[in-house]
Amino acid sequence: MTYPIRPISEDEWPQFSGVLAEAFNWTPPPAQAERWKANTEFDRTLAAFDGDLIAGVTGVHSLSMAVPGGTLPVAGVTAVSVLPSHRRRGILSQLMRRQLADIRERGEAVAALYASEAVIYGRFGYGRASDNLAIGIPTHRSAFVATAPSDPSLRIRVVTPADVRPVLEELFASVVAERPGRYARNEHFWNHMLADEEFDQNGAGRLRAILVEDAGKARGYALFRVKGSWADNGGPDGELQLRELHAADPAAHALLWRSVLDRDLVTKVTADVPVDDPITQLLADVRQLNARWGDELWVRLVSVDAALAARAYAAPVDVVIEVADDVCPWNAGRWRLTADTGSASCKPTDEAPDLSLPVAALGGAYLGAGSLAAQHAAGLLTEHSAGAVRALATALSWSPAPWAGLVF
Incomplete structure (x- = not known):
């Protein structure tokens, strides 16, 4: 079943916040709810409607986040909730897909979130990117x-x-x-x-x-x-x-x-x-x-080429990466990442891949935490050229370790 999805208006806030309160078993005091409302970007909210009823919600904070070598505009995903009465109907999937398309249209190459449950967001391409x-x-x-x-x-x-x-x-x-x-x-x-x-x-x-x-x-x-x-x-x-x-x-x-x-x-x-x-x-x-x-932050590469070209690298690397991404199909395919410690480019290619991986693996490594080698050892990605995983993992690594420190 498809549910209409759109941003909410300010007068729909009580129902929007009610979905979040119900999903998180939370009863915020009025002053706390007003603080939360004051930091809501209404044009970046999304609500899924079942008739006049808001059945699922999500939102985005427009963040300027540190990444290796600089800062980027990052979509800080928040307030992801579905009413208990409407679970298992595909509402979350519809909201996530619409949100990622909107983020891409705004020109943000990276999304990040704090996960209430660690099993939820991997299926939408988010990888565990920092630890606490x-x-x-x-x-x-x-x-x-x-x-x-x-x-x-x-x-x-x-x-x-x-x-x-x-x-x-x-x-x-x-x-x-x-x-x-x-x-x-x-x-x-x-x-x-x-x-x-x-x-x-x-x-x-x-x-x-x-x-x-x-x-x-x-x-x-x-x-x-x-x-x-x-x-x-x-x-x-x-x-x-x-x-x-x-x-x-x-x-x-x-x-x-x-x-x-x-x-x-x-x-x-x-x-x-x-x-x-x-x-x-x-x-x-x-x-x-x-x-x-x-786990702390989870990161999703919304546009693989723009995201990988926008950060700095700890060592030179030249690899062809075959990315699997069934949520954001514009990412799926082969990309040649060429980088050194001063610059980087990531472009589509028809060359044979050096490694194949799900987009979530790149999200998990994007901030420099370095989980690619462990995922390779676990059999979660495939190396076609000997040493390709080590080369990419070394280039993506960064110090200090990533950490956001304040839930959004």
């Missing part, structure tokens, strides 16, 4: 290595986040492009990050911040909440929940971590961090990270 570590460090076992960097000119200042918002925005903007996957934040994303209503706190207290400064100039900041608690023996047992930590240099980064780990009445610091975050090297006992791995 959820860590929980016991403060009494948090000693640093003896060679941890330090700078005696640095000072810590305790601040109210809202009072220093321009400083936070400026510092984040100065480091956003350093890690693939991070994206520039508009006013509404910052409103979300600094929101501090009772429902935002979720029992963990008000949002707090510290700045690391050198002669009055900020070199880093940390945002966090502290959930106070006391053990049965009467001792402190608080948990510091680190929202984000950004720094301009290693010494500032180390001092920020040292500050949150040394906070009084706190016995544990929890955070989500990139897999190569410096804290993984700073701890003298790495086992005290107590890390749990999880």
